[in-house]
Amino acid sequence: MTAYRTVAPLRSVLAVLGALICTGAPAMAAGGEAAHFERHEWSFAGVGGQYDRNQLRRGFQVYKEVCASCHALERVKFRNLVQKGGPEFDEEAVKALAAEWPNKITDGPNDEGAMFEREPKLSDKIKGPYKNEQEARSIQNGAYPPDLSLITRARSVHNEASWYIHVPMMLRDVLTGYAEGGSDYLYALLTGYKEAPQGFNLAEGMNYNAYFPGNQIAMAQPIPEGGAVEYQENAGAKSSLEQNAKDVTAFLAWAADPSLNERKQLGWTVMLYLIITTLLLYFAKKRIWSRVKH
Numbered sequence: 001m002t003a004y005r006t007v008a009p010l011r012s013v014l015a016v017l018g019a020l021i022c023t024g025a026p027a028m029a030a031g032g033e034a035a036h037f038e039r040h041e042w043s044f045a046g047v048g049g050q051y052d053r054n055q056l057r058r059g060f061q062v063y064k065e066v067c068a069s070c071h072a073l074e075r076v077k078f079r080n081l082v083q084k085g086g087p088e089f090d091e092e093a094v095k096a097l098a099a100e101w102p103n104k105i106t107d108g109p110n111d112e113g114a115m116f117e118r119e120p121k122l123s124d125k126i127k128g129p130y131k132n133e134q135e136a137r138s139i140q141n142g143a144y145p146p147d148l149s150l151i152t153r154a155r156s157v158h159n160e161a162s163w164y165i166h167v168p169m170m171l172r173d174v175l176t177g178y179a180e181g182g183s184d185y186l187y188a189l190l191t192g193y194k195e196a197p198q199g200f201n202l203a204e205g206m207n208y209n210a211y212f213p214g215n216q217i218a219m220a221q222p223i224p225e226g227g228a229v230e231y232q233e234n235a236g237a238k239s240s241l242e243q244n245a246k247d248v249t250a251f252l253a254w255a256a257d258p259s260l261n262e263r264k265q266l267g268w269t270v271m272l273y274l275i276i277t278t279l280l281l282y283f284a285k286k287r288i289w290s291r292v293k294h
């Protein structure tokens with residue numbers, strides 16, 4: 001009962017804070033026109049979250065069939081796709097995938113001193129279609145499709161709210177362990193293509209996006225309404241724009257933080273260890289001091 005009494009006031013304080021945060025409905029934007037970023041329930045969010053292996057597999061399929069034609073993923077090696085805590089594909093399947101990857105590896109020099117191209121192996125990085133940034137820009141109308149390996153860590157949602165809403169929100173984020181700003185941004189970006197509003201000055205070759213800073217982006221909508229890929233029967237979800245966007249975001253979140261599963265599991269083990277140690281120390285102390293009158 002004492003525990004309840006101490007928790008009750010804390011609960012009401014949290015409830016008031018929560019109400020303030022929710023009704024405040026702050027406009028959050030990465031810049032440009034203020035846009036509201038929705039927070040999604042990612043399986044890997046919070047203190048105990050873990051990646052959903054089927055989702056990572058679907059997400060890789062979206063990356064491979066859609067994004068890989070413009071974006072590299074060079075901090076991920078083919079062998080990482082086999083490792084625990086990731087999509088955990090079969091090693092033989094990934095070997096075959098690497099050998100068929102359209103972007104070859106430049107290796108060498110050979111015995112004649114010349115560089116040569118070869119098929120990627122398990123130990124090679126997942127290469128994009130361009131040799132360098134200049135080639136990418138010259139083909140992409142001056143724009144540069146960034147490497148996506150760390151994109152969910154390199155982007156976030158920016159809070160434009162006033163300080164009295166901002167501060168409790170920060171507190172909420174700390175308490176709930178919110179670290180999915182990059183994923184929320186990426187999902188919003190992929191699903192945020194719209195008709196430009198009247199009077200908006202859209203430059204030639206650019207596309208209107210409600211969430212991109214400045215609202216015009218050189219990347220055309222990569223995933224169309226209805227979805228871009230066909231999932232297999234047993235993939236665990238049906239293909240649609242929203243589902244493809246969610247899955248590729250989860251996959252890229254894994255690419256940027258591949259040891260998350262292991263780390264969070266270890267965290268719980270450490271907590272359990274500390275709790276047991278605390279109990280042992282408490283009872284040991286009671287026993288030792290029970291012989292002393294006080």
Ligand code: HEC
Nearest residue numbers: 066067069070140143144145146151155217218219222248
């Ligand atoms: C036809 C080429 C093409 C395809 C396919 C493509 N992109 Fe892009 N992407 C680009 C270009 C070009 C840019 C640079 C846009 C700019 O700077 O205006 C870009 C930029 C981005 C950015 C950076 C946005 C920012 O905040 O700076 C992200 C994230 C991104 N793409 C994700 C994806 C994902 C995920 C897919 C697959 C579902 C994808 N792209 C498919 C060409 C492409």
